Amino acid sequence: NEDxxxxxxxxxPLETYRADFEQQILDGGGERLQExxxxxxxxxxxxxxxEVDAPYQQEVVSDGDEVYLYDPDxxxxxVQSLDRRxxxxxxxxxxxxxxxxxxxxxxxHREQDGHDVFTLTPRDADTLFEELSMAFDDDRLTMxxxxxxxxxxxxxxxxxxxxxxxIDDSQFEFDIPDGADVIREDE
Amino acid sequence: CASRPxxxxxxxQPGQWDAQESTLEALERxxxxxxxxxxxxxxxxxxxxxxxxxxxxxxxxxTGPFGSGRSVLEGRSDExxxxxxxxxxxxxxxxxxxxEQLGWSxxxxxxxxxxxxxxxxxxxxxxxxxxxxxxxxxxxxxxTIEYRDWTLVEDLWLPRRMVMTQDDVRATLVVNEWxxxxxxx
Numbered sequence: 001n002e003d004x005x006x007x008x009x010x011x012x013p014l015e016t017y018r019a020d021f022e023q024q025i026l027d028g029g030g031e032r033l034q035e036x037x038x039x040x041x042x043x044x045x046x047x048x049x050x051e052v053d054a055p056y057q058q059e060v061v062s063d064g065d066e067v068y069l070y071d072p073d074x075x076x077x078x079v080q081s082l083d084r085r086x087x088x089x090x091x092x093x094x095x096x097x098x099x100x101x102x103x104x105x106x107x108x109h110r111e112q113d114g115h116d117v118f119t120l121t122p123r124d125a126d127t128l129f130e131e132l133s134m135a136f137d138d139d140r141l142t143m144x145x146x147x148x149x150x151x152x153x154x155x156x157x158x159x160x161x162x163x164x165x166x167i168d169d170s171q172f173e174f175d176i177p178d179g180a181d182v183i184r185e186d187e
Numbered sequence: 188c189a190s191r192p193x194x195x196x197x198x199x200q201p202g203q204w205d206a207q208e209s210t211l212e213a214l215e216r217x218x219x220x221x222x223x224x225x226x227x228x229x230x231x232x233x234x235x236x237x238x239x240x241x242x243x244x245x246x247x248x249x250t251g252p253f254g255s256g257r258s259v260l261e262g263r264s265d266e267x268x269x270x271x272x273x274x275x276x277x278x279x280x281x282x283x284x285x286x287e288q289l290g291w292s293x294x295x296x297x298x299x300x301x302x303x304x305x306x307x308x309x310x311x312x313x314x315x316x317x318x319x320x321x322x323x324x325x326x327x328x329x330x331t332i333e334y335r336d337w338t339l340v341e342d343l344w345l346p347r348r349m350v351m352t353q354d355d356v357r358a359t360l361v362v363n364e365w366x367x368x369x370x371x372x
Binding site for chain 1: 220221222224226231233235237246248250252253254255257259270271272273274275348359361363364
């Protein structure tokens with residue numbers, strides 16, 4: 001449909017994306033339950049790094065094949081295949097191909113105080129969120145917003161955005177720290 | 188020798204635990220941000236923990252990164268509810284509720300005390316102190332709690348890293364941010 005094409009036109013030229021993020025988790029009533037800040041790097045297809053700096057530390061790295069979730073406090077690394085992880089990691093959706101996106105989600109567009117907001121509703125029910133919206137400010141992605149079936153929301157706002165700058169491939173490699181507890185979730 | 192106020196650099200000092208234990212026992216309200224790591228015989232998981240503790244209400248939220256897989260445990264004097272992606276559930280005790288819905292549970296009612304370095308009241312327990320007089324290990328209800336690290340918040344030493352084991356279950360709690368509400372009325 002036309003809205004899906006419009007989203008594709010916005011996402012297609014996006015090869016790399018780098019930004020600081022502020023993530024908030026809100027309950028159904030809008031009360032803020034959790035806040036985290038950090039940085040995100042993305043290189044399509046499939047390469048992704050998400051580093052939480054505060055109030056705790058955490059890293060999520062996709063090398064295009066596997067996704068590593070590293071928790072330095074717990075000295076624990078969870079490894080999962082990329083495709084299993086995608087539906088749980090909305091930000092990771094961006095690193096996928098646009099056609100996958102518009103095939104597995106119904107897309108609708110609206111204007112909202114100067115932003116282009118696209119609302120994506122998953123076609124199959126088993127994703128963790130009921131609705132995902134992406135806000136663009138003159139063609140630049142500025143916000144991701146996910147609501148789950150109980151009405152709780154995860155809102156991610158991006159700033160200091162760089163689009164299509166070159167990002168070294170090593171940014172998407174993850175070497176498991178020695179001594180870390182490795183948990184493979186696929187077995 | 189507890190005359191000098193606690194300071195971060197020198198870490199917990201002898202006498203400081205005794206000086207603060209009654210304050211910790213009186214502590215009823217806090218906010219805490221941290222991580223829970225869980226090792227079960229056939230499964231392991233980790234989650235972010237946001238714990239809001241009031242005098243008669245608590246909310247403990249467990250989330251994966253990006254807030255996925257959220258479970259919110261709420262307790263009031265007579266009612267405990269757990270909200271997950273699948274819906275809202277109720278039970279008498281948090282332990283039963285977690286076991287039913289998550290397949291694992293932590294002794295939440297006792298954790299209310301253990302997280303302050305204290306044994307839960309009116310039940311047998313054993314506590315070993317380290318050479319500075321701070322709790323090193325606490326045994327209660329079949330659980331062994333090791334206090335590995337402490338953090339100083341407003342003149343109070345509070346646990347920063349705890350490892351709790353019972354048979355083949357091992358839970359690690361790391362606190363990244365402590366906000367005790369000490370009523371100094």
